[in-house]
Amino acid sequence: MADSTANVQDTIARPGKEGLRARFRRYRELRLTEEELATVLLTPVLLFLLGLSFYPILDTVWASLHTGYVIELPGQQREFVGLENYRQVLFPIGETRFWNAFGVSLFYTFVSVPVELVFGLGLALLLQKEFKYKYVAQAAILFPWALPTVINAKVWAWMLHPDYGVISDILVRLGILAQPFPFLSKPDIALYTMTGITIWKTTSFMALILLAGLSSIPDQLYEAARIDGASRWRQFRDITLPLLKPTLLVALIFRTLPAFQAFGLPFGLTGGGPGEATSTLVLYAQQAAYNNPGPTNGGFAIGSAAATLITLLALVIALIYVTTLYEPEVR
Amino acid sequence: MSVRDLTLEDIAFWEVGKRLGYFGSILAIVFVSMFPVLWILISSLKPSGELFVFPIEYLPYTISFDGGISVVQQYPLTLENYRTALAQRPVGQYLLNSFIVASGTAILDLVLGALAGYSLSRLQFRYKLPVLLLILFTALLPFISRLIPLYSLAIQLNGTAVSGFLGLNTYLGLILPYAAFQLPFAVWIFQAYFKELPDSLEEAGLMDGLSRIGVLFRIILPVSMPAMATAAIIVFIYAWNEFLFALTFMTQDSKRTITVGIALFGNQFSTPWGTITAAVFLSLIPLLLFMFFFQQKIVEGMTSGVGKA
Numbered sequence: 001m002a003d004s005t006a007n008v009q010d011t012i013a014r015p016g017k018e019g020l021r022a023r024f025r026r027y028r029e030l031r032l033t034e035e036e037l038a039t040v041l042l043t044p045v046l047l048f049l050l051g052l053s054f055y056p057i058l059d060t061v062w063a064s065l066h067t068g069y070v071i072e073l074p075g076q077q078r079e080f081v082g083l084e085n086y087r088q089v090l091f092p093i094g095e096t097r098f099w100n101a102f103g104v105s106l107f108y109t110f111v112s113v114p115v116e117l118v119f120g121l122g123l124a125l126l127l128q129k130e131f132k133y134k135y136v137a138q139a140a141i142l143f144p145w146a147l148p149t150v151i152n153a154k155v156w157a158w159m160l161h162p163d164y165g166v167i168s169d170i171l172v173r174l175g176i177l178a179q180p181f182p183f184l185s186k187p188d189i190a191l192y193t194m195t196g197i198t199i200w201k202t203t204s205f206m207a208l209i210l211l212a213g214l215s216s217i218p219d220q221l222y223e224a225a226r227i228d229g230a231s232r233w234r235q236f237r238d239i240t241l242p243l244l245k246p247t248l249l250v251a252l253i254f255r256t257l258p259a260f261q262a263f264g265l266p267f268g269l270t271g272g273g274p275g276e277a278t279s280t281l282v283l284y285a286q287q288a289a290y291n292n293p294g295p296t297n298g299g300f301a302i303g304s305a306a307a308t309l310i311t312l313l314a315l316v317i318a319l320i321y322v323t324t325l326y327e328p329e330v331r
Numbered sequence: 332m333s334v335r336d337l338t339l340e341d342i343a344f345w346e347v348g349k350r351l352g353y354f355g356s357i358l359a360i361v362f363v364s365m366f367p368v369l370w371i372l373i374s375s376l377k378p379s380g381e382l383f384v385f386p387i388e389y390l391p392y393t394i395s396f397d398g399g400i401s402v403v404q405q406y407p408l409t410l411e412n413y414r415t416a417l418a419q420r421p422v423g424q425y426l427l428n429s430f431i432v433a434s435g436t437a438i439l440d441l442v443l444g445a446l447a448g449y450s451l452s453r454l455q456f457r458y459k460l461p462v463l464l465l466i467l468f469t470a471l472l473p474f475i476s477r478l479i480p481l482y483s484l485a486i487q488l489n490g491t492a493v494s495g496f497l498g499l500n501t502y503l504g505l506i507l508p509y510a511a512f513q514l515p516f517a518v519w520i521f522q523a524y525f526k527e528l529p530d531s532l533e534e535a536g537l538m539d540g541l542s543r544i545g546v547l548f549r550i551i552l553p554v555s556m557p558a559m560a561t562a563a564i565i566v567f568i569y570a571w572n573e574f575l576f577a578l579t580f581m582t583q584d585s586k587r588t589i590t591v592g593i594a595l596f597g598n599q600f601s602t603p604w605g606t607i608t609a610a611v612f613l614s615l616i617p618l619l620l621f622m623f624f625f626q627q628k629i630v631e632g633m634t635s636g637v638g639k640a
Contacts, residue, residue: 029542037543038456045447045466045514052481052511053469059480126357139626140361143368146622148572150594151611155367158374158604166370169387180385204364208630253471261473264574268594282475286575289479300479307476318471 057311064308068301085305089288098306100276101284104191108280109259112198116255117248119199120206124214127207145205153268156197160184184270187277194269194278198259206251213247214240249325256321257314281310368615375413375608381406382605412609419606422613424585425592428502430617432577432588433570435506437563440517443510444562445555448521449547453533463522470515474575481508482579500586505577509570517562524558525551560628571618589614 018026026032032040064085066078089098127138144152159166162182171177183193217240225235263282266272272279272287279287289303337345373389374382381388388405395403416422450456451463488498497503528551536546552559577588587595593614596607 031542032544034454034543035456038450038454038459041446041450042462045443045518046462048443048511049466049469049514052508053472053477056477056480057472060476063479123360126353126360129353131354131357135627136623137357137361138630139622140365142626142629143619143622144364146568146572146618147615148574148590148618150574150590151614152367154593154596154607154611155371158608159367159370161604164383164385164387166387169385172386200363211630257471257473261475263475264590264594267574282473282575285475286478290579300483304479307473307479310473311476314473315471 060304060307060311063301064304066301068299068304081301085301086309088302089305089309097276097279097284098281098309101279101281104277104279105260105262105281107191108195108198108262109256112195112202112259113252113255115199116203116206117251119203120210120251123203123207124210127211128214141204142208143204144201145208147201149201149264150268152197152201153265157184157269160193185274187274190270190274190277194265197269198262198265202255202259206255209251209254210244210247213244213251216247217243245325249321252325253318253321256317260314260317261310281306281313285310368612368619371608371612371615374604375612376408376410377406377605378409378411379605412605413613415603416606416609416613420592420596420610421585422589422592422610425587425589426614426617428581428586429571429588429590431502432505432509433567435502436509436513436570437567439506439510440513440566441559441563443514444517444521445547445552445559447514447518448525448558449551451518452522452525453528453551454543463518466518467515469511474512477508477512478575478579481576485580499580500583504580505570505573505588508576509573510566513566513569516565520562520565521555521558524555528554557628557631560625561631564625564629 063078065082066080068078068085092098123141127134127141147155160168160183162185163180165180165183167183168177168180171181172179182189184190221239221243222235225239230238261282262280263286266278266280266283270278272283285303285306288306289299291299376391391404391406391408392402393405395401447466451459451466485498485504488494491498495501497507532550532554533546536550537543541549571588572590573588574590574594577591578594581587581591584592593607593610596610597603
């Protein structure tokens with residue numbers, strides 16, 4: 001018993017008070033202070049993130065300020081060009097692809113996310129109730145979320161086929177359309193269609209996160225409100241919504257940032273077309289980087305500049321959300 | 332009509348209506364969610380000529396009322412599209428590749444996420460909050476901004492001693508970046524779960540002479556199966572669905588994941604919808620099974636972990 005107490009003492013012991021030899025003995029016996037143990041456990045994690053998340057970001061920024069060679073062959077040095085690549089992205093002569101993509105991404109993100117939020121909240125309220133075979137319904141409703149984006153794009157490209165699409169067929173049968181409608185090849189409609197598809201796909205994910213938030217609201221609050229004679233709507237407005245705020249922040253950030261980085265859906269659905277009507281920022285950056293061959297691989301520099309701009313925009317969006325919605329520990 | 336005027340029948344009628352409305356809307360949502368899958372299945376079983384008719388014939392058989400009721404065949408069901416799809420492209424290999432990459436990513440993130448989550452929830456040390464924020468911050472960084480440097484790194488590894496297992500067209504070449512991108516979520520799930528465990532659990536272990544590491548592996552981790560399942564499922568689904576990096580890093584057909592394989596079906600001149608729908612449906616089978624087995628875990632995990640942010 002005395003031994004185990006000593007053990008606890010050792011585990012909690014702070015370094016500095018002990019001699020070097022004692023400390024090595026402690027290490028050999030794998031008895032570490034909390035701080036040492038945290039260092040041992042966190043170092044691999046942080047190195048991993050340093051190598052695969054922070055280094056690439058910094059390298060992208062660096063590459064965006066230089067001429068672009070993927071591999072430096074002898075005689076091909078990367079040259080510092082200042083903000084030249086940014087100028088080529090933002091103010092190229094005779095085209096506005098970046099600004100078009102910026103507009104497309106903004107529309108796509110800030111139309112789809114609020115709509116998903118409203119639908120998702122409704123769905124979450126529906127799914128709060130318990131019923132028989134709920135697991136089957138839940139699995140089916142969650143399915144669109146688990147569907148890979150680019151495969152989803154192919155599925156909808158087929159369902160919205162300009163001549164033989166099933167959506168056209170249903171609408172014709174219902175008498176809403178007279179003939180098949182080219183949902184994806186009309187420049188002024190394609191973006192709406194794409195936004196609708198993403199709403200279909202991710203509403204259930206929104207519902208899932210909000211369901212989590214709803215279940216953490218104590219039932220007593222609703223009971224108390226009922227006893228006080230509060231209507232359903234009052235309960236929703238004065239209990240559900242305020243207590244759901246932290247979850248809303250999580251849901252908004254988890255949906256907005258991926259939507260802002262949409263790539264698979266435009267790639268598989270329209271390839272960014274017709275023209276540039278559905279070209280999102282990431283699709284633009286990817287095409288700028290990889291569809292620009294040539295002796296200098298100039299695309300990688302332009303692509304890096306575009307990627308850096310996307311990073312800055314994403315951080316601005318996150319910052320706006322956190323500053324407007326974050327409340328430090330209300331409960 | 333005031334409440335007092337309502338008869339028992341009225342109330343019963345109202346209740347039935349409410350239930351019908353409720354289950355009706357649930358059924359409608361289920362139908363809207365699953366219709367695309369159903370449509371892909373129907374399309375994939377049609378003979379090639381049947382795909383391109385309008386108005387569409389939905390079911391292979393229909394009931395005709397001309398001269399008495401009879402069942403009329405609209406089109407024969409065929410597995411032709413599946414045969415073509417499997418002959419043209421290694422769909423099975425794509426699925427296997429996706430499975431290896433997604434499982435590898437999940438395992439790596441479970442290990443790293445549990446270590447970091449434990450440190451950040453149950454140990455006291457300096458810079459705890461900055462380290463947590465640093466890890467979570469990486470979740471905000473767009474994937475595209477990490478693509479080009481990692482791609483050129485992978486190209487530079489080509490032909491070196493490690494190119495057999497690291498770099499372009501290798502599983503680890505995708506697993507490592509995926510794991511790094513999803514690690515913040517795994518860390519978050521674990522630290523949220525560990526934080527809720529009672530202190531007495533750990534103290535008992537320490538009293539019994541276990542070291543902190545012993546406590547982590549013998550006591551904390553065994554009771555953390557729910558957190559592990561949630562983290563594993565979320566990371567697995569992400570890795571299974573990822574497209575941008577898979578498209579860039581897997582240039583050999585035999586190494587492609589299912590998302591890239593399907594996206595690159597066909598060529599610029601024609602889109603073979605029959606074979607595509609067959610390949611798509613094949614790719615959906617594992618996902619459908621996965622969802623029906625794990626949806627409870629997904630919902631539970633989200634409800635206990637991520638939501639309590």
